[in-house]
Amino acid sequence: MASEGGARFAFEDKISRAALVFAFLMLAVGGLFGITQLLARTPYAPQFISAKTYYTILTGHGVFLAIVWTAFFIVAFSNYVITRELGVNLSRTLLGFGALLAIVGSLIAGLAILSGKAAVLYTFYAPLKAHPAFYLGAAILIIGTWLIGAAYFKAYLQWKKANPSKEIPLGTMGILATWIVWFEATPPLAFMVLKDLVPMALWGKSVDVLETRTYFWYFGHPLVYFWIIPAVTYWYHILPKLAGGRVFSRTMAKVAFILFILASTPVGVHHQFVDPGISNIAKFVHTVFTFIVATPSLLTAFNVLATLEIAGRMRGGKGFLGWLKTLPWREPAFSAGVLAFIIFGFGGISGVVNASYIVNYIVHNTVWVVGHFHLTVGTAATLTFMGASYLMIPALFGRSIYSQALARAQPFVWFIGMSIFSFSLHTAGLLGVPRRTYNVMYAGNAPDAWIPLLLAAALGGIVFASSGAVFVFNALASILAGPRINPHPKPNLAELVDDEEVGPAGALDRLSIWLLLALALIVFAYAIPFYEIYSTGLSLVPPVTPEGLRLTG
């Protein structure tokens, strides 16, 4: 199955190419918005954009990067892993139609944002009201991803029928876990958006704040694992081979995937620790599940490090840390993955702080949280995806990377910039700097201690944004003008993806059982807050626009 499969998977690869290009464009726009809004809110910086523009591009930054860039990259990556590893074609109808819907939905929601009629930020908390196109676009995007996800499960079932006694290959296991989590996360969100937010936007339906928030965060945390599991898959499945070794513990890798399936979703209330109206009991239950979902991340930390150490020693590294030196740091697909993995460790640490529910009110809605998720989605996922792109572009476009020198430096610059940015924001958050605010100087009333930290954050932001710009330039230049390659160079993604160690199926491969258990945990964890919300009785409030206008019908 290690063949290129170019002709056999022509259709799948076409969709992957489209998804990848769309993802890169979204990364460019979203990143540009990110650096613009960062500089706009930096002390002493001239306020070159209005508050309305600030909140508009902040919404765009969140939606284009956290949802669209990640989702489309993940589709391209999933297509490649599933087709090459299982050697099965994907349903043309599901994949093609799904991709079409996803792109159309993204464009509709994106245009609603760019037109300035949806400055509600990426959490779109009711009763703030955006243009109906924003919610409809988001709903169409989600429906599109369902069709795409369905194509993967169809292919998996087809493979399983032909290979009833084989274990699930490791890469496929990660991709399936990713999409299982997506299917756990999204249906209730879609239900709430169609039941409450679309009618709210269309004819002013009144909604309950606590109910809509709880639906949003039901989705909001598994979304994090939708980003992270593909990155973990890359670390388990591609990195070891790039380093010339093999994953240290295959079993533990699979256990981690199962734990992600089980505990990604029943944790959303940890975003609502300071919500009045939800009891300490519900909050503590979600704290416990959050600590459980920290476990696979901690297992991954050991497993990947052990993998790297073994590979480094096989390459001749000696001594306590000497093995680090022998690793292929000049290979950007490797360095980006490892640097992202290191950052993920720090993201995990601040994540455990966030999850500790009575500590949480120190950091809730401060820039600490911004520092945190730029480590997770902003680096653990994004930098890994950048590294993977250095393999996917040659594999899908038949062209090598335009500038190897830029590609070699880019992950390190991102790492340095992000470290400065994130450390500054974590510290500033402890001092109470609020997030998502156009100007945090409050007409001179803000504490002076905030200023140096915010300046440092801006510096870090400039550094990693320039790395991002270099990445997008290099990626697009490779696609358009990279040297054509034939035969395929090393490292070759098709060979890296191929799982050569598939053994017999075991309990860890019985996905339907784990899925049922996951659903039971979700029902248990969410019965408590939803019982509290509905037994108190909903308290409906009318929508208001970001300008402060009430348009109740």
Added chain:
Amino acid sequence: MAGKAEKLEYAWIALVVVMLTIFLGILGYAVIGEGYSAPEDAVTCNVKKLEEQITPGVKEVAPGVYEVDIVARMWAWQPNEIVLENPKKVIFRITSADVQHGFEIVGTNVNFMVFPGYIAEITWYPPSDAEGEFLIVCNEYCGLGHQNMYGKLIIIRS
């Protein structure tokens, strides 16, 4: 090598379980043993008839015990300045007249969500060394004037 590495892995798993259990134990103790609480109490209210249910202002109900009723609006806190003399216990009752807001007193652990349709009740025990001016900000995005929504808490000690 493999044997040793596997032993290390089991030791790591044990460490992870022990560590997370200790963290959870500390949190549980803080809540049950020390009486810390996340904000939880709220009653529903009618956002159209707010004035019948909450009167913004500061009341000292016993020496050092204050009741502070606050209404959040796009884009101000009402009252915008809170003065407390030798406060020992402060009970905030807060709601919003329009969208979601976030009530944060910078430099303290007062930080919670403010919802239209719900009056939240939160008790704060200010530390005895808390004195002087504190910035109050809205830390949840609440529309285009969000950055203008701030106020002041003044604690006087005598």
